[in-house]
Amino acid sequence: MTHTSSSGTVRKGGTAKRNGRGLTGLLLVSAPVALLGWLIIYPIFNAVARTLFTAGDEGLHFSLDTYQRFFTDGYALNNLWLTLWVTAVCAACLMAICLPLALYLRFAKSRVAAVVQGLALFPMFVPSVILAYALIRTIGPNGGVDLVLNAVGLPKINSPYLTPWGPVIGLVWDNIPLTTLMLVAGLGGVSDNAVEAARDAGARRFALLRYIILPQIGNAMLVVLSFTVLGIFSAFTLPYVLGPASPEMMGPFMQRTFSQLSDSRMAVTQAVITFAICACFGAFYVRSIAKNREARR
Amino acid sequence: MTAHLSRRGLLRAAAASSITLAMPRIAFAADGFVNVYTGSDSNISDFWTNVILPGFHETHADAKVRVVDAGDGAGLRAIADRAMAALGTDNDPQVDLLEAFVPDETEGSIEAGLWVNFTEAGLAGLDMVNPAARQTDFDLPYRGSQVLLAYDATRVSAEEAPKTWDELTAWIHANPGQFIYNRPDKGGSGGNFVRRAIHEANGRDPRKFTLDNYSEAYAAETLPGAWDILKGLAPSLYEGGAYSSGNTQSIQLLSQGVVTMTPVWSDQVLQALSMGVLPETTGLVQLQDLALCGGFSRITVPTNARNLDVAMQLVTYVLSKEVQSKIITELGGFPGVSWDHVDPALRAKYADVIPATIPTFPAGDWDAAINDGWYRNVAPGIARS
Missing domain, CATH: 3.40.190.10 (Periplasmic binding protein-like II)
Structure with missing residues (x-):
C-alpha cells in the first residue's frame, strides 16, 4: 500500500525503484497512446495523403485538384463561412450565458445554487436528436411558445426553425453544461482570500471581476473556447435537423458528399480542411495546458 | 494490504467484465441470426419486426431473424459493398437479406454473381409478382x-x-x-x-x-x-x-x-x-x-449469405397472401404481387385506388x-x- 500511495518514499528509494516506476507508467500510458496512434493519428495522415496523391495511369502522383475545387467553389465556401459564423456566434453566446452562471455557482452558497447547478447540467443528459425534435415542438412554427403567446394575445415568434439560428440555439443549449462545468472548475482556482481582500480594500463588483477574477481564469476560458469551437464546428445532428437546406454546415455537407455523391476524395478533402481549422484551436488548448504545467513546476 | 489486494481484484473484475461486455459484438457474425438490413423509415422496420417476423416464426420456430436499420440507401450500399468484398472468400458478409435495395447500386455486383437470381433459384411465389413491377431477376419487388x-x-x-x-x-x-x-x-x-x-x-x-x-x-x-x-x-x-x-x-x-x-x-x-x-x-x-x-421496394439476397436457405424461406413468406394483404392494411402500401393474389375482400375495398401505373424514376x-x-x-x- 505504502509505495503506491506516497511518492515521497519512492524518491528516497533510489534509482532502481524509480526506473521501475517509470516503466510502469510508460506501460500504463502505452495502451491509450497506441489507440490514439492507430485510431486517430494514422487516419489523419492517411486522409491527408489520400487527398494529395491520386492514382493515375503511371502510378501515384501529387495533385491539389480537390483543394483547388473546394476553394474555387462558391457553394462550398459559403458552407465553410456559415460553419465559421455559427461557431463564432455560439461561442459568444455560450460565454455570455455561462460566465455569469459559473460566477454565480462559484460564489453562491445557498440552496438555490444547487438547483441552478442541476438545471445547468440537465442538457448533458438529453441526446441531441431528442433535443432537435423538442425544439421544433417548442420554438418551431405553431409550437409551444407560439401557443402561449397566442393565448395571451401576442403575435407569433419569427421561428428560427430551418434558418441558421435554429442550430445556433440548439448548439448553445447543448453546450451549456460542459462550458459551465469547465468555467466553474477554472473559478475554483480563484481563492476566496483574494476576493475577500479585494473587497476589504473597497473593490466594487466590476473591479473584482476585471482585476481579480478574469486574470486568473484566462486559461480556463481559453480551454473552454477551444473545446466548444471543436465541438460545434463538427456538429451534425442539430444543423441537419434544424438548419436550412443551404448553406449547409460542414458536418451535413461532408456526409452528403460522402454518401450521396459517393465522392469520397472530396469528402475527405472537406474533412481535412475542417480538421486544419479545428487543429488551430486545438493548438490553443495544448499551449495553455503546457503553460499551466510549466507554471506549476 | 487488504486494500491493495481488493483494488487489484477490482481491476481484474473490471477488465473481465469489460471483455464479457465486448463479447457479443465480436460474436455478432456467427450467432446463427439471419440479418435483414433495411434502409427504409421506421414504419417499415416496425412492420418487419412486428408483423413479418412473428408470422414467420409460426411456421419456422427455429429461425432467428434480426432486423438492422442501415439508416438510408447509402447505409445499405456500404453493407452491400461489404458483401461484395466478402464474395469469393470464406468471410461472412454478415447480411442475408437487403430490404429496399437495387443491385445496380453496387457496381459490377450482378456480373460478379453477388445476388441470388430468383428465377433460376425457382423461388416459390415468384409467378405471383406483379409483372409491371419486375425489373431484373436479381431483385424482388415486394411492396410499393x-x-x-x-x-x-x-x-x-x-x-x-x-x-x-x-x-x-x-x-x-x-x-x-x-x-x-x-x-x-x-x-x-x-x-x-x-x-x-x-x-x-x-x-x-x-x-x-x-x-x-x-x-x-x-x-x-x-x-x-x-x-x-x-x-x-x-x-x-x-x-x-x-x-x-x-x-x-x-x-x-x-x-x-x-x-x-x-x-x-x-x-x-x-x-x-x-x-x-x-x-x-x-x-x-x-x-x-x-x-x-x-x-416498389425490392428485396435482394446475396449469394454468399450464411443463412441463404432461411433467407429464401423468408422471401417466400413475404410474398404470401398473408403478408401481402397486411402490406395494404397495416402499412398502407401496395402489394408487390398482382392484386389477384391478395385477400378478395381487400381487392374489392381498394378497387378505386388501385393505380393502373405508378411512374417511376x-x-x-x-x-x-x-x-x-x-x-x-x-x-x-x-x-x-
Missing part, C-alpha cells in the same frame, strides 16, 4: 408506395385541391407560405416532387429517363428546366424557400397546421392518419396529368446528379434572413 399530396381539408376543399401540375403551382403561388417539400436526398416524398418537376420540364414523359441513359451532357440538357420551375416556386414556399429535412418533418409541419399542403408517401400518411398524428380532416390527392413518382447516377444539382441550383435560391 406512391407519393401523394396531403392537405388540410379544413382549409382546402376536395374540389379546390389541385389535380394537375399547373393547378398545383397556381395554388402554391396563390397561397404563399403554405407549401413545403423536403430536401430531395433526405426522403422520397420531396425527392419525387423534384422528379415530377423534372418530368414536367421534359414533356411529362417518364420514358425519357432510364437507368442507362444518364450522361453529364444529357443531364445538363434535361435538368436545368426543372431547376427553373422549382426556383420559381421557392418564393411562395414556406418561409420563402425553406425545405424540411425529411418525410417525417414535412408531416409534422402539416400536423402542426404550419403548412396546408405537402407531398407525402402514401404508406406513411396512411399510418400517420391511423395513429392520429394527422387529423381525420386530412385530404389526399394525386395529380391526374402525370402522377407523382412512386416505386431511375436511381443510379441520376440520384447524385439530381440531388446535388438541386442543392446547388434550387436550395440557395434567394437570401433568407
Whole structure:
C-alpha cells in the first residue's frame, strides 16, 4: 500500500525503484497512446495523403485538384463561412450565458445554487436528436411558445426553425453544461482570500471581476473556447435537423458528399480542411495546458 | 494490504467484465441470426419486426431473424459493398437479406454473381409478382408506395385541391407560405416532387429517363428546366424557400397546421392518419396529368449469405397472401404481387385506388446528379434572413 500511495518514499528509494516506476507508467500510458496512434493519428495522415496523391495511369502522383475545387467553389465556401459564423456566434453566446452562471455557482452558497447547478447540467443528459425534435415542438412554427403567446394575445415568434439560428440555439443549449462545468472548475482556482481582500480594500463588483477574477481564469476560458469551437464546428445532428437546406454546415455537407455523391476524395478533402481549422484551436488548448504545467513546476 | 489486494481484484473484475461486455459484438457474425438490413423509415422496420417476423416464426420456430436499420440507401450500399468484398472468400458478409435495395447500386455486383437470381433459384411465389413491377431477376419487388399530396381539408376543399401540375403551382403561388417539400436526398416524398418537376420540364414523359441513359451532357440538357420551375416556386414556399429535412418533418409541419399542403408517401400518411398524428380532416390527392413518382421496394439476397436457405424461406413468406394483404392494411402500401393474389375482400375495398401505373424514376447516377444539382441550383435560391 505504502509505495503506491506516497511518492515521497519512492524518491528516497533510489534509482532502481524509480526506473521501475517509470516503466510502469510508460506501460500504463502505452495502451491509450497506441489507440490514439492507430485510431486517430494514422487516419489523419492517411486522409491527408489520400487527398494529395491520386492514382493515375503511371502510378501515384501529387495533385491539389480537390483543394483547388473546394476553394474555387462558391457553394462550398459559403458552407465553410456559415460553419465559421455559427461557431463564432455560439461561442459568444455560450460565454455570455455561462460566465455569469459559473460566477454565480462559484460564489453562491445557498440552496438555490444547487438547483441552478442541476438545471445547468440537465442538457448533458438529453441526446441531441431528442433535443432537435423538442425544439421544433417548442420554438418551431405553431409550437409551444407560439401557443402561449397566442393565448395571451401576442403575435407569433419569427421561428428560427430551418434558418441558421435554429442550430445556433440548439448548439448553445447543448453546450451549456460542459462550458459551465469547465468555467466553474477554472473559478475554483480563484481563492476566496483574494476576493475577500479585494473587497476589504473597497473593490466594487466590476473591479473584482476585471482585476481579480478574469486574470486568473484566462486559461480556463481559453480551454473552454477551444473545446466548444471543436465541438460545434463538427456538429451534425442539430444543423441537419434544424438548419436550412443551404448553406449547409460542414458536418451535413461532408456526409452528403460522402454518401450521396459517393465522392469520397472530396469528402475527405472537406474533412481535412475542417480538421486544419479545428487543429488551430486545438493548438490553443495544448499551449495553455503546457503553460499551466510549466507554471506549476 | 487488504486494500491493495481488493483494488487489484477490482481491476481484474473490471477488465473481465469489460471483455464479457465486448463479447457479443465480436460474436455478432456467427450467432446463427439471419440479418435483414433495411434502409427504409421506421414504419417499415416496425412492420418487419412486428408483423413479418412473428408470422414467420409460426411456421419456422427455429429461425432467428434480426432486423438492422442501415439508416438510408447509402447505409445499405456500404453493407452491400461489404458483401461484395466478402464474395469469393470464406468471410461472412454478415447480411442475408437487403430490404429496399437495387443491385445496380453496387457496381459490377450482378456480373460478379453477388445476388441470388430468383428465377433460376425457382423461388416459390415468384409467378405471383406483379409483372409491371419486375425489373431484373436479381431483385424482388415486394411492396410499393406512391407519393401523394396531403392537405388540410379544413382549409382546402376536395374540389379546390389541385389535380394537375399547373393547378398545383397556381395554388402554391396563390397561397404563399403554405407549401413545403423536403430536401430531395433526405426522403422520397420531396425527392419525387423534384422528379415530377423534372418530368414536367421534359414533356411529362417518364420514358425519357432510364437507368442507362444518364450522361453529364444529357443531364445538363434535361435538368436545368426543372431547376427553373422549382426556383420559381421557392418564393411562395414556406418561409420563402425553406425545405424540411425529411418525410417525417414535412408531416409534422402539416400536423402542426404550419403548412396546408405537402407531398407525402402514401404508406406513411396512411399510418400517420391511423395513429392520429394527422387529423381525420386530412385530404389526399394525386395529380391526374402525370402522377407523382412512386416505386416498389425490392428485396435482394446475396449469394454468399450464411443463412441463404432461411433467407429464401423468408422471401417466400413475404410474398404470401398473408403478408401481402397486411402490406395494404397495416402499412398502407401496395402489394408487390398482382392484386389477384391478395385477400378478395381487400381487392374489392381498394378497387378505386388501385393505380393502373405508378411512374417511376431511375436511381443510379441520376440520384447524385439530381440531388446535388438541386442543392446547388434550387436550395440557395434567394437570401433568407
